[in-house]
Amino acid sequence: MVGLKPPEVPPTATMKFFSAGTAACIADLCTFPLDTAKVRLQIQGEVRIPRSSSTVEYRGVLGTLSTMVRTEGPRSLYSGLVAGLQRQMSFASIRIGLYDSVKQLYTPKGAESTGLTARVLAGCTTGAVAVTCAQPTDVVKVRFQANVALPDGARRYNGTVDAYRTIAREEGVRGLWRGALPNIARNAIVNCGELVTYDLIKDALLRAQLMTGEDGEGLGGHTQQGTVPTPATLNPPLCPTDNLPCHFVAAFGAGFCATVVASPVDVVKTRYMNAGPGQYRNVLSCFLGLLMQDGLAGFYKGFVPSFLRLGSWNVVMFISYEQLQRVAALARAAQS
Numbered sequence: 001m002v003g004l005k006p007p008e009v010p011p012t013a014t015m016k017f018f019s020a021g022t023a024a025c026i027a028d029l030c031t032f033p034l035d036t037a038k039v040r041l042q043i044q045g046e047v048r049i050p051r052s053s054s055t056v057e058y059r060g061v062l063g064t065l066s067t068m069v070r071t072e073g074p075r076s077l078y079s080g081l082v083a084g085l086q087r088q089m090s091f092a093s094i095r096i097g098l099y100d101s102v103k104q105l106y107t108p109k110g111a112e113s114t115g116l117t118a119r120v121l122a123g124c125t126t127g128a129v130a131v132t133c134a135q136p137t138d139v140v141k142v143r144f145q146a147n148v149a150l151p152d153g154a155r156r157y158n159g160t161v162d163a164y165r166t167i168a169r170e171e172g173v174r175g176l177w178r179g180a181l182p183n184i185a186r187n188a189i190v191n192c193g194e195l196v197t198y199d200l201i202k203d204a205l206l207r208a209q210l211m212t213g214e215d216g217e218g219l220g221g222h223t224q225q226g227t228v229p230t231p232a233t234l235n236p237p238l239c240p241t242d243n244l245p246c247h248f249v250a251a252f253g254a255g256f257c258a259t260v261v262a263s264p265v266d267v268v269k270t271r272y273m274n275a276g277p278g279q280y281r282n283v284l285s286c287f288l289g290l291l292m293q294d295g296l297a298g299f300y301k302g303f304v305p306s307f308l309r310l311g312s313w314n315v316v317m318f319i320s321y322e323q324l325q326r327v328a329a330l331a332r333a334a335q336s
Helices: 013-043 060-072 074-078 081-095 099-106 116-147 160-171 173-177 180-208 244-274 283-294 296-300 303-335
Strands: none
Touching: 013 060, 013 074, 013 081, 013 099, 013 116, 013 244, 013 303, 060 074, 060 303, 081 116, 081 160, 081 180, 099 116, 116 160, 116 173, 116 180, 116 244, 160 173, 180 244, 180 303, 244 283, 244 296, 244 303, 283 296
């Protein structure tokens, strides 16, 4: 595994902002079918209490994907992709691209390294702000992914723009921010699970120099034996272990941690955002309805596709993010 070496001058906040949005779009293009399968499994049987086993349409990740391709065609796997990419450009740019900058705001002046509290606060802050800005795109994405499962005559939306208009007309502007509170909770948790875990794992790998070659030579650069890397941010400059294997391991761990802690909130959020007017009185009634219908196991419906999606999404996103930042920094250095 090879990649660009860390630049001598760290990327600017603007570079991180645009690199994060672009990297998230790349990751979405690669993993969107898994996200669609996750949504289908999460909303399956939501209006049937108690649920009968004969009503189950999708079974497992591969079963869901194959059923969708067989009954709806391959294009159904990417239903809602346009809204998904819109979401990532506005959402990931904020929650990921601004994480380092916000983290520094929470770090006391003169501190040698960033503590866990500052990282968690930064993850919660950027996650909440990002949801506030990008919630309408998330609502449309979920509605579209569920909409394709309906018969042609029962489908509510004909396109992305039509979805925005229809939701605003039928449910008011507030409908575009439907499920904002559970989504803020989910993304604060996911942001901490992803970014803080990635930050901590990468920090540990850099300090231990576990991803170096023989005699202290790293795959992404060179160092003398015994050199201790500087305290890690998402972009520590000129560190030999700051390379693709390091990014891969940290991203995979981040994806697993995020899936475990966020799955219950994610299921409630998906059901509530997909619900028609009057189906649930509020988020709490959706939570209680799911608990009565499926028990605690219901909060982990679609866990496997969630993990496959978040794990692979994190790997693709973080690797792309690190490389795009380096491309931007190198391009800036070449111009100066």
